[in-house]
Amino acid sequence: MTLQGKVALVTGGSRGIGRAIAEALSAAGASVATCHADDPPAVPFPVALALPADVSSEVDVVCLFDRIEAELGTPDIVVNNAGILHEAPLAETSVTDFDRVIAVNLRGSFLVAREAARRMESGRIINIASDLGLLGRENMAAYGASKGGIIALTRSMARELAPKILVNAIAPGPIDTDMTSPGAMSPEALAKDLDTPLARFGRPGEVAALATFLAGPDASFITGQCYGVNGGSVMT
Numbered sequence: 001m002t003l004q005g006k007v008a009l010v011t012g013g014s015r016g017i018g019r020a021i022a023e024a025l026s027a028a029g030a031s032v033a034t035c036h037a038d039d040p041p042a043v044p045f046p047v048a049l050a051l052p053a054d055v056s057s058e059v060d061v062v063c064l065f066d067r068i069e070a071e072l073g074t075p076d077i078v079v080n081n082a083g084i085l086h087e088a089p090l091a092e093t094s095v096t097d098f099d100r101v102i103a104v105n106l107r108g109s110f111l112v113a114r115e116a117a118r119r120m121e122s123g124r125i126i127n128i129a130s131d132l133g134l135l136g137r138e139n140m141a142a143y144g145a146s147k148g149g150i151i152a153l154t155r156s157m158a159r160e161l162a163p164k165i166l167v168n169a170i171a172p173g174p175i176d177t178d179m180t181s182p183g184a185m186s187p188e189a190l191a192k193d194l195d196t197p198l199a200r201f202g203r204p205g206e207v208a209a210l211a212t213f214l215a216g217p218d219a220s221f222i223t224g225q226c227y228g229v230n231g232g233s234v235m236t
């Protein structure tokens, strides 16, 4: 129970990686709030608060923090996990599609982190990027750009918010969630995802384990880093 007494926010906590992180932080003793895009959520929540909030909306993000502060207290741990994927050739990617991916993934991470910086005296921000933010991927230019932006945002925020708030990123490789389900990605993209040394999809819990470590007391000298949980897709 290393996170006993801590308050955590996990964006996009209704499904997949975010849900696994929310459950893991909760199991470590934190009071966990999550947010999700659709209302009502498709599944019941094991967490303290589960609120609808579009992370790309400034108003929604401010209201989200207001509710969490009123009901649980100021967050000590903020996990920027909410994200969307768009797969299309560059020539067929509309401005609307590009802007939406950047708005949810990159602007959303900025808005949530900015609100955290305004309210938190100390704590941890963990940004969920992607190995594609480092590698790039054909037909996923907007997504890759948004995730590369999150890695850059992490480094700047880590410098600016030190020493009170430690900021790190996790760049997962292929993880078995709705985002990587057969309907959500092309067979070609799924085959590429499996072309790693470990040749399998990771489990959401394998990302959650690292997030829990980065949120905890043993990660007290770590900031500005980007860690892969990726089956070897990126080696640095």
Ligand code: NAP
Pocket (backbone or CB within 6 Å): 011, 012, 013, 014, 015, 016, 017, 018, 035, 036, 037, 038, 039, 041, 053, 054, 055, 056, 081, 082, 083, 084, 104, 128, 129, 130, 131, 171, 172, 173, 174, 175, 176, 177, 178, 179, 180
């Ligand atoms: P997922 O299963 O599709 O879940 C996405 C989550 O984000 C859901 O909780 C969804 O809420 C929420 N969300 C989407 N748009 C939102 C918005 N505008 N405002 C608030 N919440 C929003 O995805 P996942 O695979 O768990 O991915 C989680 C994160 O990991 C994403 O940032 C993704 O880019 C990243 N990632 C995933 C993989 C992978 O292979 N799966 C690899 C690398 C990085 P609703 O349930 O309401 O829709």
